Amino acid sequence: MTEDTGDMWVTVTPEASRRLLLAAVDSFAERGYHGTSTRHITAGAGMSAGALYVHYPTKADLLFQIALLVHDSVLRTLHEAVAAGTGPPQRVRALMYAFSAWHARHHRAARVIQNELGALGPEHAAQIADLRRRVREMILAEVGAGAASGDFDVADLPGAARALSSLAIDVCRWYRPEGPRTPDEIGAFYAHTAMRILGAG
Amino acid sequence: MTEDTGDMWVTVTPEASRRLLLAAVDSFAERGYHGTSTRHITAGAGMSAGALYVHYPTKADLLFQIALLVHDSVLRTLHEAVAAGTGPPQRVRALMYAFSAWHARHHRAARVIQNELGALGPEHAAQIADLRRRVREMILAEVGAGAASGDFDVADLPGAARALSSLAIDVCRWYRPEGPRTPDEIGAFYAHTAMRILGAG
DNA sequence: GTCTATAGCTGGATAGAC
DNA sequence: GTCTATCCAGCTATAGAC
Structure with a gap:
């Protein structure tokens, strides 16, 4: 994990x-x-x-290359995380752990892609938007599987998925390497917090 | 509310x-x-x-004036929210509702103060940092009161307070006025989510 | 492939008419 | 208090030597 x-x-x-x-x-x-x-x-x-x-070729291309590499890293990290889980709670726990810890470990790169993507041109922005949609859909699918199986108790499925994603992404805004918690500790705490948000005891 | x-x-x-x-x-x-x-x-x-x-006098001063007004608005909104609550769960619910809804309603102004404060000079930045500390301390105090009274079940008090604050602040990143939820609906959902995070049944 | 030098443009801020 | 015109510093990107 x-x-x-x-x-x-x-x-x-x-x-x-x-x-x-x-x-x-x-x-x-x-x-x-x-x-x-x-x-x-x-x-x-x-x-x-x-x-x-x-x-x-340009400063803008540098930003685009960064965005491609970063989103590729996120997607691979999330796929590796859920692959090991055998049921919805385990899979979502692993997903939340990995997503949160990734945003702590790579907080500088994550800040760039959260704050600076507006500087991309239209077709580069569209390409990155597609990768970001895949991340959102993956989280929604995993949370949805747990709701369908009865492992989770969620009245607002998109809202709950959004809350998990939001919590993990925002780690890159407040995380400081010199702070009291390691990326793994943050991952563990947020995996636990996700279960509470989803009403999974 | x-x-x-x-x-x-x-x-x-x-x-x-x-x-x-x-x-x-x-x-x-x-x-x-x-x-x-x-x-x-x-x-x-x-x-x-x-x-x-x-x-x-300068473009930088414009940013500073914005930051002062915005943080003043947040602090007043939070104080008004908790003033009506009679116990910790009610107070934290009202706080979370108000903080989340504020970030939806004022998402443009909120984005400025989350992303652009690095452009402030040292003494202006210090003044704003002080206001931001007061917001964090207020949330921590309200959550702490509920932990002390036994209304909440939290193993990591600063972590839980950080999660609530993070969830509400990040609303300004993803909120779109044309989206499916109103600021008040987001506030209500996040007030409910906060109770789950805090183990307040 | 890295350097120095520079072209060409845009930005923050000021001057002076009205 | 708002306008137009302008100064000059700093920017992206290119040219040409090594």
Whole structure:
């Protein structure tokens, strides 16, 4: 239950492209997309101003590549989490644990995709919106299975699914690495909290 | 329970200052602080570029004034909500209802203060951080009173208070006015959800 | 593939007429 | 108090040397 999808960025090569991507995540998370200059990014990667454009055509493309990698990591994490569960309560517990812990572990990357996606152009935004819909539908399906089986007691199914998702996503807003709880502790607490929200004793 | 603090902006005079402030809230919410130009703001208020500086010394000051007014509105809304409650469950229900509904009703203003406060200078940021601490402490105190009285069953008091606050705040991220639920319906559902999270049957 | 230098544009803020 | 015109700093992206 404490596993993750490994390093989200290992597939990015060459190493200079990855350094630029990581510097962009840090700066976008801290200053926002529009508050970040290409010089912030190249300086963060230890390069000079012009070096960015050898690896990425525009600053906007950098944001898009980040969004693709991040949503892919989330989807794989959630699929791995539910795969092990044998019944709805177990599966939803694992889902909530994994989703919450992911948002703590990757809070910088998560902040970027929660706050800065408005800077994407229309067709890039549509592509990312599709990935995000798949996350929502997965959570709704798992909660719905538990409602159908009688394991959960929910009067408002979409509302309850939204509450679980909201709780996990918002971890990236308030989480601080130096805070009192580890990502795993947050995952465990929110898995328990999810069962209460769903009326599963 | 459906009351609010009235119009958050009525105290802003003259009317031209208020128009600029409202245009700034809309643009900051949609494009972010750094993505918003002073020309966006003045155009949104139906004025020309230079007119802003008659009413506000800088663009940053506009953000600060918004943050002050918004946090004042939240604090007044929460105090009014708990004032009517006679016991911890009633008080926390009213608090959660009011806090959630406020974030739906004022989702644009709320997005600005959740996402754009990083653009404030150090002393302005410190002043706003103080107001935000008062909100957190109020929620913690109300939940703590219910734990102490035995009305709630919580193993992790700060964690549970954080979950309630997180759930209500995140409403401003996903809420859409054209969506299926009204602010009051969201408030009612989240007041009920809070009781489940707190183990108050 | 990285550097320096710079083109071309947009932004925040100011000046001065009305 | 609002307008138009403008200053100049900072931005994205490109050019050309190495």
